[in-house]
Amino acid sequence: xxxxxxxxxxxxxxxxxxxxxxxxxxxxxxxxxxxxxxxxxxxxxxxxxxxxxxxxxxxxxxxxxxxxxxxxxxxxxxxxxxxxxxxxxxxxxxxxxxxxxxxxxxxxxxxxxxxxxxxxxxxxxxxxxxxxxxxxxxxxxxxxxxxxxxxxxxxxxxxxxxxxxxxxxxxxxxxxxxxxxxxxxxxxxxxxxxxxxxxxxxxxxxxxxxxxxxxxxxxxxxxxxxxxxxxxxxxxxxxxxxxxxxxxxxxxxxxxxxxxxxxxxxxxxxxxxxxxxxxxxxxxxxxxxxxxxxxxxxxxxxxxxxxxxxxxxxxxxxxxxxxxxxxxxxxxxxxxxxxxxxxxxxxxxxxxxxxxxxxxxxxxxxxx
Numbered sequence: 001x002x003x004x005x006x007x008x009x010x011x012x013x014x015x016x017x018x019x020x021x022x023x024x025x026x027x028x029x030x031x032x033x034x035x036x037x038x039x040x041x042x043x044x045x046x047x048x049x050x051x052x053x054x055x056x057x058x059x060x061x062x063x064x065x066x067x068x069x070x071x072x073x074x075x076x077x078x079x080x081x082x083x084x085x086x087x088x089x090x091x092x093x094x095x096x097x098x099x100x101x102x103x104x105x106x107x108x109x110x111x112x113x114x115x116x117x118x119x120x121x122x123x124x125x126x127x128x129x130x131x132x133x134x135x136x137x138x139x140x141x142x143x144x145x146x147x148x149x150x151x152x153x154x155x156x157x158x159x160x161x162x163x164x165x166x167x168x169x170x171x172x173x174x175x176x177x178x179x180x181x182x183x184x185x186x187x188x189x190x191x192x193x194x195x196x197x198x199x200x201x202x203x204x205x206x207x208x209x210x211x212x213x214x215x216x217x218x219x220x221x222x223x224x225x226x227x228x229x230x231x232x233x234x235x236x237x238x239x240x241x242x243x244x245x246x247x248x249x250x251x252x253x254x255x256x257x258x259x260x261x262x263x264x265x266x267x268x269x270x271x272x273x274x275x276x277x278x279x280x281x282x283x284x285x286x287x288x289x290x291x292x293x294x295x296x297x298x299x300x301x302x303x304x305x306x307x308x309x310x311x312x313x314x315x316x317x318x319x320x321x322x323x324x325x326x327x328x329x330x331x332x333x334x335x336x337x338x339x340x341x342x343x344x345x346x347x348x349x350x351x352x353x354x355x356x357x358x359x360x361x362x363x364x365x366x367x368x
Contacts, residue, residue, distance in 0.1 A: 002174060002205050002342040004214065004245065005052065006289055008326045008335035009033065010042050011251045011303060012070040013291050015216065016052055020174050020207065024053070025061045027201070027216055031074040041327065041335055046078055048337060053093070061167055063099035065218035066198035067107070067114035070251075076116040082130065083123035087116075097167055098124055101182050101199050102135040102158075106143060125157060132165065133158050134199055135182035162235070170206050178202045178240050180228045181220065197224050202240050205342045212342045213242050213283075217249035222259050222274060225249065229273040244283050244347045245340060248312055251292035252304035252325075257311060263299075267310040278315045286321040287340060287347055288312050294328050322349065 005016045012030035019025075026049075033042035053059070062079065064072055080094040081087035100121045110118055124131035126147060133140070136158050141151040159165060161183035170176040181200035198218035205212045217225065232241050249256035254263045259271035270278065282288075295309040304325070316323040329338050330352045339350035 001207065004340040004342065004347075006247070006291055006326050006338040006340075007045055007048055008041070008043050008329065008337065009045055009291075010327060011292050012073070013065070013218070013247075014045060014049075015247065015291075016049065017175075017203075018052065021172075023060045023168075023173055024056070025063070026059050027063045028065055028071040028218075029062070029075045029078065030070050030072060031078070032070070041333065043335070043337065046074075049078075049093070058094040058096055061097045061099055062095040063199060063201070064104060064117060065200075065216070066101060067104055067110065067117055068219065069113070071198075071218070072113045072117055074113070076113055081116070081120045082127075083120050096130065098131045099165070099199065100131070100133060101197070102133050102137055102140050103182070103197075105133060106137070106139055125154065128154055128157060131157055132167065134161070134179055136160055161231075162237075170204065174207060175203055175205050178204070180232065180240070181224065183228070183231060197221075200225070200228060202243075207342065208344045210344050210346065212244045212346050214245045214247070214347075215241070215243045216247045217256070219250040220256060221250070222256055222271065225256065225277070226259060226271055226273045229277050233273075238281070241277055242281050242283065243286060245287045245289065246278075246282065247289045247291060248308075250303060252290040252295065252308045252312060254303075254305040254308040257308050263305060264307040266307060267314065268305070268307040270311065278312075279318060282315060282319045282321070283346075284319055284321070285346065286316070286319045287349060288316050288321065288323045289338065289340075290323065290325045292325055292327060294332050295325055324349065 002020050003018045007014045009030055010032045012032045013028040014030055015027040017025040031045040033044060034040045078093055080092035105121050105125055125133055144151045144154060159179055161179050161181060165177040168175050168177060179201055181197055197220055200218060200220055201216045203214040254268040257268045257270045290304060292304040295304045295306055313323045324338055326338055327335050329335055336352055341348050341350055
């Protein structure tokens with residue numbers, strides 16, 4: 001059985017995956033809890049992560065989908081970074097392989113956590129070890145040439161959209177990761193259009209011949225996700241957008257759902273491609289996860305937006321599934337990590353009794 005965990009950290013992302021064979025993957029790390037506020041219901045993320053790791057001091061892959069605060073806050077205080085001695089104490093968590101989008105290496109003018117993580121990504125990329133960079137813009141080649149490194153010698157550290165990450169093998173590890181974004185596309189007139197946004201990943205887990213699929217959408221907007229669907233369908237690769245678990249984008253923001261930018265009165269209406277993604281590609285008894293604050297009853301500027309949440313709830317109902325908000329699970333007063341077990345019957349949310357994990361909720365058998 002594989003285990004996928006989402007943590008109650010407010011409007012932020014952190015997903016920890018432990019494979020059946022013991023290998024581990026972390027997508028983002030944002031410790032947003034106020035340590036000086038005893039009433040803050042957000043979890044102590046470092047404490048939770050160390051409890052998951054036990055005696056282990058290293059994570060096989062740590063992916064930062066992008067370097068916004070809600071995806072990397074306090075990361076430089078937690079992880080062992082190769083580029084500078086001051087980040088190398090024994091109590092830090094080591095990263096075997098770092099996954100980042102190309103923009104995380106190339107972006108200029110960044111500060112704070114983002115600047116530190118950019119330095120680590122650059123160091124690993126220049127050294128040619130312990131890193132995978134997604135997308136291959138010409139400027140990435142130029143970045144290497146400016147430092148007198150032949151770009152051909154770093155090709156094995158770069159993955160384009162539409163490929164499977166080589167760090168995991170579905171036959172050996174029971175999982176494979178397919179990258180959708182960042183992507184590039186050449187138009188009919190020869191112009192290369194490139195998306196430099198965050199990593200959008202599709203994972204396929206396999207247990208005893210049963211495949212269960214997970215989408216991790218980061219903070220991508222509706223237009224970019226629309227393009228991902230268009231390109232994927234153009235290449236007749238629809239299976240790479242099927243899902244049993246979907247970490248919906250940007251904390252249930254309507255801006256990641258509405259093509260025309262309209263929030264809607266009571267429910268955000270997605271464009272045709274996004275509607276296909278959620279309503280046709282989701283499987284029976286599927287789970288939609290909103291890594292966010294509780295959904296408000298009134299209109300708000302910041303996500304989660306009630307109109308987007310209402311749409312995702314309707315999708316969950318259509319699939320006889322669940323829409324789970326991390327800061328509402330199991331209650332708003334005392335949220336706990338959302339644990340999803342993936343086994344021979346697919347994905348199921350681990351039930352909590354009295355705030356503690358108990359028996360696993362059985363998922364209904366399904367085909368495919």
